[in-house]
Amino acid sequence: MTALDAIAGTACAGTLYGIGVGPGDVRYLTLRAAALVRDVDVLAFFAKRGLQGNARGIVDPLLGPGRSELRLEYPVTDEIPPEHPSYQKQIACFYEESVATLAELLGQGKSVGLLAEGDPFFYGSFMHMWRRLNRDFPIEIVPGVTGMSGCWTRANAPITWGNDILSVLPGTLAEEQLTRRLAETDAAVIMKVGKNLAKVRRAVEAAGLLARAIYVERGTMQAEQIMPLSECPDGKGPYFSMVLIPGQGRRL
Secondary structure, three states, X not given: OOHHHHHHOOOOOOOEEEEEOEOOOHHHOOHHHHHHXXXXXXXXXXXXXXXXXXXXXXXXXXXXXXXXXXXXXXXXXXXXXXXOHHHXXXXXXXXXXXXXHHHHHHHOXXXXXXXXXXXXXXXXXXXXXXXHHOOOOOEEEEOOOOHHHHHHHHOOOXXXXXXXXXXXXXXXXXXXXXXXXXXXXXXXXXXXOHHHHXXXXXXXXXXXXXXXXXXXXXXXXXXXXXXXXXXOOOOOOOOOEEEEEOOOOOOO
């Protein structure tokens, strides 16, 4: 047994592990996450059609040849708006099929590690598996560094001071709602920016916060970009992009 095994423990038969793999840099995995990635019988991950999968890409340096893997491929991602009935129907069916596949493996006594970008319980598909399997199988959640934590660290931007209130907002909100919520909070993280970038910038400016806003793209990853939101080029950002608005509370 290695020192890592002694600290992090090993995988148990018939158990589903929600493994948070952090914001992008494999060095930010916890000891427990790294040990389970190597130890589970089956390593499962979500992926967009034709792509490796972001979570799977993060842990690639930890994997050797011959690894047993399960790829869960989304039928749609951003081709159809999430509120569209067709999107909801396809994703619901996909989740049910994925649950059935996972349940079969767990029922065979296999340990399964399902990778999750950032933290498994924070804006992730893993939660849909957990909700459907939690009553029937043992599940362990391995927390991970969230994307927003990785981004504000790389941006060298302390996000809250003193009694600051932090709001985490999805960029998919209506522009008026985004503006109102931004105006009411001390500090904010706006996620799901992507194709909503122009709308997010208008809302931030309307709330009087543009001077403090920071745009982070692929934080902690190889192609990382960090700049004031006011200097961000027009267009849409990638999936891994967010806007940070640090608080300005009591500083001693």
